[in-house]
Amino acid sequence: MFNTLNIEYDSPAVDKSALSLIASVLVAGFLLAVTITIVLSDKGHNTGLAPLITQNIELSGVTNPVTAVLLNFRAYDTLLEIAVLLVVVLAILPTRDHHAPFFKRIVVSKKNLVLSALQRWIAPAVVVFAGYLLWAGAHQPGGAFQAGALLAGASVLMFQSDTYQVNYTSLMARVLLVLSLVVFITIGTALIYFEGSLLTYPLAFSGLLILLIETCATVSITLALASLYSSFIVSENTSVTDNKHRTIK
Amino acid sequence: MTSALLYAIAGLALFAIGFFGVVVASHVMRKILALNVMGVGIFMFLIACAKRNPLVVDPLPHAMVLTGIVIAVAGTALALNLMVRIHHIDQSSQEQSK
Amino acid sequence: MNELSSSLLLPAIVFLPLLAAIIAFLIGRNQLQGRINICFSLAQFLLVVLTTLLFLHEQTYQSERYVIGGWGAPLGIDLIVDGFSILMIALTGLLTLLITLYSASYFSDKYSASEKSLRFWPLWWLLISGLNALFMSADAFNIYVCLEIIGLSAAALVALQGSRAALEAALRYLLVGLLGSLFYLFAIAILYRSHGTLDLMQIAETANHSFPDKVAMILITIGLLLKIALFPLHFWLPPAHANAPTPVSAILSALVVKASLYILIKFWFDVLGATITLGASQMLGALGGAGIIYGSWCAFRATQLKVLIAYSTVAQLGYIFLLFPLSEYSMGVSSFTGSASQAAVYFIVAHACAKAAMFLAAGNLILAQGNGEIAQLKGIAVREPLNVLVFAVAGISLIGLPPSAGFIAKWLLLTTAIESGQWWWVIVVIIGGLLGAMYLFKVLSLAFSTDPAVVESPTSKSTPQVSNVMTTVALILALITLALGFNAEFILNISNTVSEVSGI
Numbered sequence: 001m002f003n004t005l006n007i008e009y010d011s012p013a014v015d016k017s018a019l020s021l022i023a024s025v026l027v028a029g030f031l032l033a034v035t036i037t038i039v040l041s042d043k044g045h046n047t048g049l050a051p052l053i054t055q056n057i058e059l060s061g062v063t064n065p066v067t068a069v070l071l072n073f074r075a076y077d078t079l080l081e082i083a084v085l086l087v088v089v090l091a092i093l094p095t096r097d098h099h100a101p102f103f104k105r106i107v108v109s110k111k112n113l114v115l116s117a118l119q120r121w122i123a124p125a126v127v128v129f130a131g132y133l134l135w136a137g138a139h140q141p142g143g144a145f146q147a148g149a150l151l152a153g154a155s156v157l158m159f160q161s162d163t164y165q166v167n168y169t170s171l172m173a174r175v176l177l178v179l180s181l182v183v184f185i186t187i188g189t190a191l192i193y194f195e196g197s198l199l200t201y202p203l204a205f206s207g208l209l210i211l212l213i214e215t216c217a218t219v220s221i222t223l224a225l226a227s228l229y230s231s232f233i234v235s236e237n238t239s240v241t242d243n244k245h246r247t248i249k
Numbered sequence: 250m251t252s253a254l255l256y257a258i259a260g261l262a263l264f265a266i267g268f269f270g271v272v273v274a275s276h277v278m279r280k281i282l283a284l285n286v287m288g289v290g291i292f293m294f295l296i297a298c299a300k301r302n303p304l305v306v307d308p309l310p311h312a313m314v315l316t317g318i319v320i321a322v323a324g325t326a327l328a329l330n331l332m333v334r335i336h337h338i339d340q341s342s343q344e345q346s347k
Numbered sequence: 348m349n350e351l352s353s354s355l356l357l358p359a360i361v362f363l364p365l366l367a368a369i370i371a372f373l374i375g376r377n378q379l380q381g382r383i384n385i386c387f388s389l390a391q392f393l394l395v396v397l398t399t400l401l402f403l404h405e406q407t408y409q410s411e412r413y414v415i416g417g418w419g420a421p422l423g424i425d426l427i428v429d430g431f432s433i434l435m436i437a438l439t440g441l442l443t444l445l446i447t448l449y450s451a452s453y454f455s456d457k458y459s460a461s462e463k464s465l466r467f468w469p470l471w472w473l474l475i476s477g478l479n480a481l482f483m484s485a486d487a488f489n490i491y492v493c494l495e496i497i498g499l500s501a502a503a504l505v506a507l508q509g510s511r512a513a514l515e516a517a518l519r520y521l522l523v524g525l526l527g528s529l530f531y532l533f534a535i536a537i538l539y540r541s542h543g544t545l546d547l548m549q550i551a552e553t554a555n556h557s558f559p560d561k562v563a564m565i566l567i568t569i570g571l572l573l574k575i576a577l578f579p580l581h582f583w584l585p586p587a588h589a590n591a592p593t594p595v596s597a598i599l600s601a602l603v604v605k606a607s608l609y610i611l612i613k614f615w616f617d618v619l620g621a622t623i624t625l626g627a628s629q630m631l632g633a634l635g636g637a638g639i640i641y642g643s644w645c646a647f648r649a650t651q652l653k654v655l656i657a658y659s660t661v662a663q664l665g666y667i668f669l670l671f672p673l674s675e676y677s678m679g680v681s682s683f684t685g686s687a688s689q690a691a692v693y694f695i696v697a698h699a700c701a702k703a704a705m706f707l708a709a710g711n712l713i714l715a716q717g718n719g720e721i722a723q724l725k726g727i728a729v730r731e732p733l734n735v736l737v738f739a740v741a742g743i744s745l746i747g748l749p750p751s752a753g754f755i756a757k758w759l760l761l762t763t764a765i766e767s768g769q770w771w772w773v774i775v776v777i778i779g780g781l782l783g784a785m786y787l788f789k790v791l792s793l794a795f796s797t798d799p800a801v802v803e804s805p806t807s808k809s810t811p812q813v814s815n816v817m818t819t820v821a822l823i824l825a826l827i828t829l830a831l832g833f834n835a836e837f838i839l840n841i842s843n844t845v846s847e848v849s850g851i
């Protein structure tokens with residue numbers, strides 16, 4: 001089923017090999033039937049870990065249970081998850097342009113009215129809202145990933161347009177990309193020395209440390225998501241200019 | 250039948266639909282989308298699991314879903330990037346043959 | 348216990364490669380790049396040796412837990428090591444050291460691959476960190492995250508060559524890997540729903556013959572078989588392993604497929620052991636047997652050197668799957684004990700060393716020859732005697748001739764099969780050995796045939812000389828393979844600890 005990987009624009013939607021089609025219908029149907037019977041039959045564990053989390057929430061430094069799980073009880077998972085994001089950024093980022101500045105402004109003759117209006121009005125509001133989400137994560141739904149996703153959206157609006165450009169392979173960008181992982185690892189291992197175990201926050205500082213980690217994570221996630229988006233745009237642009245180049249020749 | 254159960258079944262249905270798409274679709278883009286549908290199905294199942302007891306909400310599946318979403322984004326981005334790079338290679342070789 | 352579990356060692360084994368990845372990413376391209384990475388690999392190796400010695404020193408061979416965050420099992424995440432995982436971590440440490448040495452020269456300015464080093468090193472260290480984290484994880488969801496780190500970085504490393512074939516192989520590998528992880532994640536969701544915990548030990552305590560557990564086991568098996576590339580699901584493996592840069596091929600064949608296998612063994616015997624049936628294990632064995640025959644046959648027919656070695660991986664994975672039908676089955680529970688598990692553990696170690704040696708030697712031969720056609724290898728033994736020697740030694744281990752690690756592994760497998768009265772697996776193993784001999788001697792006979800016209804061909808002059816470091820690393824791995832054959836008790840002792848631990 002993965003033997004032919006088709007990337008033609010107007011290719012047939014469905015693999016012609018009927019055998020795999022019939023087989024997959026049967027398998028998917030079987031899977032559906034079986035799992036529905038599980039859901040209907042199984043009483044299972046009614047509350048999961050909810051009581052345990054409610055008991056320990058006082059000790060976690062935040063009042064939002066999801067944030068407590070993500071950044072205190074299961075912080076190790078979150079650390080590795082940031083590493084997953086870094087893997088993809090590493091795999092996708094172009095390897096050139098190390099010495100261009102992190103941020104530059106391009107002077108363009110033609111101004112896009114809608115875009116500049118959006119940049120002027122929407123982007124600051126999004127930034128403020130992202131800051132609020134980051135702060136609210138301690139006691140309400142919200143947190144680093146939501147804020148990072150919003151900020152990434154804002155930076156796509158700001159920096160992928162004609163006026164401003166960010167060089168995601170400059171040293172500054174690379175430092176910001178790994179910032180959250182570095183801070184996370186540093187705090188985690190420093191706590192082995194102070195508290196005796198990896199990522200054990202002292203009660204008095206846990207709220208502060210979580211906020212610090214979340215802020216760094218927001219920065220890194222913003223940059224990671226924006227750079228992932230930019231890699232598609234950049235490759236599009238270069239191919240377009242390449243094409244022009246060829247036609248002129 | 251509670252609403253949580255309904256959501257769980259809907260999640261399972263999404264998983265099955267996504268799996269069907271992964272096997273049957275021929276275009277890579279469709280396969281990637283189908284994988285995402287499968288992922289969303291699992292996330293929905295997890296969210297429904299969090300609310301099995303109507304009085305208690307279990308935050309752990311929510312945290313698992315948040316982690317899972319970031320991983321899904323990462324995987325999708327890498328797959329799309331590989332697809333675009335193959336496409337560029339094909340394009341340039343076509344132009345050269347012309 | 349206390350020494351190991353309270354010390355820095357276990358988290359350090361995960362975090363040191365992460366740190367190496369960050370530094371490799373920050374410094375970028377640099378003359379010191381190779382040296383820095385070698386230093387990191389040495390430090391990593393020392394850490395691993397220290398951990399292994401501490402574990403062996405404890406003498407109790409119990410599984411040991413490291414509690415992260417001071418929360419404890421159901422709420423937080425624990426790290427756990429037992430004999431099997433210590434063995435896998437030690438193997439990872441050894442191969443990391445050797446392959447890093449090899450890569451430092453492979454990606455140096457001397458060869459055309461040097462500009463890829465920028466992307467290679469960070470991804471390489473993230474892959475190692477993911478492997479280490481996986482081998483010591485005690486949490487089902489944490490294992491999912493580790494599997495994704497491994498899968499994504501491995502796919503990115505395969506794509507490093509940038510050619511269309513490599514990109515397509517990487518894309519296929521990535522999609523299959525994502526599909527496999529999604530099956531695994533679904534099973535975890537079902538397990539959490541019925542057990543209310545993600546800790547493997549606690550799931551094992553409450554696991555029973557119930558329907559949800561069975562479905563979860565089926566889903567986990569399907570998902571992980573996709574990632575392991577057992578026979579009918581092997582289609583993605585040969586192109587991915589053949590198109591990757593040489594050091595990446597070596598680590599993919601030696602460790603990355605074994606990582607998923609490790610998780611499968613853990614679930615099959617420890618966590619959800621109550622759900623498996625005799626029929627299911629016989630079926631896995633049958634697939635493994637088919638994999639042996641089919642993989643060996645395809646390897647025999649391959650025209651590219653690396654494709655041949657990749658198909659040989661498919662065949663060798665089949666041998667390890669004979670573990671499932673041969674393991675002791677009593678009281679409806681089969682456990683990871685006895686001679687079958689020893690054979691499997693030994694096979695994993697022997698195959699990892701031999702296959703890494705073989706891929707590195709093949710990479711050297713391809714560099715010396717200029718391309719990977721088997722037919723072009725005629726008379727190469729005159730020019731690259733050491734690399735052909737490494738290839739031959741690794742081949743001897745893969746066929747299972749004495750004195751090599753592969754011989755001991757196969758011997759254990761055969762005696763177990765005869766003792767348990769399942770004689771049909773003996774036939775499969777013998778046929779597989781014969782086919783293995785066929786495809787390896789095909790290459791060797793070509794390499795040793797002297798044909799003056801080919802030896803003095805002008806193309807061989809233009810290709811770069813293979814550096815001594817790269818040959819030496821391959822030679823060391825081949826010697827380790829031989830040494831394991833002479834010194835079987837060392838591994839068997841550690842794997843004995845496995846059998847005592849995994850009763851749970």
